[in-house]
Amino acid sequence: MSKKMSIRDLRKEEVMWPGNPACQGCGGSIIGRLIFKALGRNSARVEVASCAPGFMNIRVPSFFGPAFEGAAAFMTGLARGYKIIGREDIVVAGLIGDGGTADIGFQGLSGAAERNENVFWFTYDNEAYMNTGGQRSSATPEFASTSTTPVAKMSRGKTSEKKNVPMILALHHVPYVATASVAYPEDLTAKIVYGKELRGFRYMHINSPCPTGWGTDPKDTIKIARLAVESGLWPLYEILDGRHFKLTYKPRELKPVSETLKIQGRFRHLKDEEIASIQKATTENWSRLLAIDGKDIF
Amino acid sequence: MVGNKAVAYAVKLARANLIAAYPITPQTTIVEYLSEFVASGELPAEFVTVEGEITAQLVCLSGSIAGARAFTATSGEGLLYMSHALHHTARYWAPVVMAVANRSVRTMQPDHTDLLAQRETGWIQLYCENNQEVLDTGIMAYKIAEDDRVRLPVAFALDGYVLSFTAEPVSIPEQEKVDGFLKPFKSKYPVLPETWDAELEEYKKHWQQGKGINEPFTPFAGDENFSHLTMVSWGKGHDLQWRWRAHQEAMMRAKKVIKEVDEEYGRLFGRSYGGLLEEYRCEDAEAVIVVMGTLASTSRVAVDNLRKQGKRVGLVKLKSYRPFPSEEMQDIAKRVKAIGVIDRNISLGEGGIVYGSIRSALYDQVEKPKVLGYYAGLAGREVRVRDIENATEKTLKAIGSGVMDSTATWIGG
Numbered sequence: 001m002s003k004k005m006s007i008r009d010l011r012k013e014e015v016m017w018p019g020n021p022a023c024q025g026c027g028g029s030i031i032g033r034l035i036f037k038a039l040g041r042n043s044a045r046v047e048v049a050s051c052a053p054g055f056m057n058i059r060v061p062s063f064f065g066p067a068f069e070g071a072a073a074f075m076t077g078l079a080r081g082y083k084i085i086g087r088e089d090i091v092v093a094g095l096i097g098d099g100g101t102a103d104i105g106f107q108g109l110s111g112a113a114e115r116n117e118n119v120f121w122f123t124y125d126n127e128a129y130m131n132t133g134g135q136r137s138s139a140t141p142e143f144a145s146t147s148t149t150p151v152a153k154m155s156r157g158k159t160s161e162k163k164n165v166p167m168i169l170a171l172h173h174v175p176y177v178a179t180a181s182v183a184y185p186e187d188l189t190a191k192i193v194y195g196k197e198l199r200g201f202r203y204m205h206i207n208s209p210c211p212t213g214w215g216t217d218p219k220d221t222i223k224i225a226r227l228a229v230e231s232g233l234w235p236l237y238e239i240l241d242g243r244h245f246k247l248t249y250k251p252r253e254l255k256p257v258s259e260t261l262k263i264q265g266r267f268r269h270l271k272d273e274e275i276a277s278i279q280k281a282t283t284e285n286w287s288r289l290l291a292i293d294g295k296d297i298f
Numbered sequence: 299m300v301g302n303k304a305v306a307y308a309v310k311l312a313r314a315n316l317i318a319a320y321p322i323t324p325q326t327t328i329v330e331y332l333s334e335f336v337a338s339g340e341l342p343a344e345f346v347t348v349e350g351e352i353t354a355q356l357v358c359l360s361g362s363i364a365g366a367r368a369f370t371a372t373s374g375e376g377l378l379y380m381s382h383a384l385h386h387t388a389r390y391w392a393p394v395v396m397a398v399a400n401r402s403v404r405t406m407q408p409d410h411t412d413l414l415a416q417r418e419t420g421w422i423q424l425y426c427e428n429n430q431e432v433l434d435t436g437i438m439a440y441k442i443a444e445d446d447r448v449r450l451p452v453a454f455a456l457d458g459y460v461l462s463f464t465a466e467p468v469s470i471p472e473q474e475k476v477d478g479f480l481k482p483f484k485s486k487y488p489v490l491p492e493t494w495d496a497e498l499e500e501y502k503k504h505w506q507q508g509k510g511i512n513e514p515f516t517p518f519a520g521d522e523n524f525s526h527l528t529m530v531s532w533g534k535g536h537d538l539q540w541r542w543r544a545h546q547e548a549m550m551r552a553k554k555v556i557k558e559v560d561e562e563y564g565r566l567f568g569r570s571y572g573g574l575l576e577e578y579r580c581e582d583a584e585a586v587i588v589v590m591g592t593l594a595s596t597s598r599v600a601v602d603n604l605r606k607q608g609k610r611v612g613l614v615k616l617k618s619y620r621p622f623p624s625e626e627m628q629d630i631a632k633r634v635k636a637i638g639v640i641d642r643n644i645s646l647g648e649g650g651i652v653y654g655s656i657r658s659a660l661y662d663q664v665e666k667p668k669v670l671g672y673y674a675g676l677a678g679r680e681v682r683v684r685d686i687e688n689a690t691e692k693t694l695k696a697i698g699s700g701v702m703d704s705t706a707t708w709i710g711g
Contacts, residue, residue: 044491066359067383
């Protein structure tokens, strides 16, 4: 289990240089900074098609765009190659978008997890293909308006639920699965500090608000991410060996989901009954998670 | 031994230390033999049993970047599925070696269309006639790929079934001699965090001094970091035509390297294969036929038979399709009056791929021989000695005839 950290415990050393061409308020860029700050410079970075190769200012050996579907493959080869040259100490980290994780990269991801490759996979989830203009991915939540699920006379946005990748990964029984949020850097860092010392396949799924794609004010990125956690839409937890489940942050009382949905352009069209349906699903999911908190699952 | 075992021995003798592959008939036993070598400890290597061919190729690519001598093998549909990744390995200039047990698509039987369809990926392509050549080519492939003047991935092909599952006597070279021929592999990429900053600075300086594609080897030409960190603006960073120019130049340098490696192998092991192509009984030939792969063995018999009848015919066995030996073909074209190209492949809508390449190579010759095209052995169709004899005789008869039409002949329907 990760050990609780305070924001004051974060390392001082930065791995990211100042300045990159990400949009204002980009959650992904902050996540990139936090991840490599936690991992330190003895790491290597793999990225596939996404906004992340634009975060070019992370100073570790970096490999971009080796086939959209190939993040897991590239990380596998790099980790095995480092082993061959006697440098297993280097942490192979992937900073991969939700498309490269949940859609086109899913086969490779599952394969690498099943083989328990010695890599650390970070999904920064902005819930659509934001780099190509905001098309829906399987990580897009229900009802969200995207450029391929536009709200119009015949459409209420995305028709299916978000794919639950962390739970799918947990069922691969990998050493470590965690969710995190850009609004909780101390929780995110504590999980990386713990996961970094483990061997085998480690997976972290991070909520990454995208002002451009979500239709939000850039200054609200952290606020939206925080509200998602506080409303139970984005629970923070970790799963060890695919079995031991623990919520790492438990709000005393969940805030209503409408607070975060209403300040996002992609949910502006929601009717009261649609918000009620999201509220119901979120509350039910939260109580299911509370019931298994601290227990062995599966 | 069967061809697939010859491949496995080549990989073992080359001391490849990263193997990633996915099973597909008729390639499968290559991977099985290798897994046995690894399991028994005979071959110390990382063996990655991947979930598909794209992963297989990309594991080899990134492993090679980190410093592994990487190997994969595939066939037919598997190769087509891998195609996207092939481009990436070539763009990164990663000296990965791959065996391809040729297989036609939507049949199980061999022809060369699978690998020839990858001819624009930037891989070197070598075709083999028999299992001994398969083993020798597998070892030479690493030497070619890792040469500083080349540094490109190499695919070597063996006809599925005809070689992959057919046993022939094969002589296995001694490990010490192979070790002398093939030095341990070292990556040229900056992969170590502690030296990363310094290496990038060095590379930036190198480029800013006006060096780059004119160098024999641009250290990490395929690496996106280069464009990100050394180019001032996004626009400039995305002007990457130089990569294609550099790759083309490396391919052209590879012609010389392939010949040198073949000669050196011949000196050390007593077997060589003519470099880019091999001529058989071409000395005083009026007509020659050109083939790739196992059809060469059939063609040798056909040429011998026709020679016994006093016909001046010869065989050109094309070993390297990429790079294409244009100069060598031009030289042959100066000596003969007709060339018959037997393609075990087809580019639908145009025709035989080798036929097109040869005619293109000869276009600037003032005195051109006649060049006739034949299709044979597609989807594994049996090609008899008699079929080759017929094609060769037809080629011979074309000498002195009037204007040639450019349609090719189907052998065996």
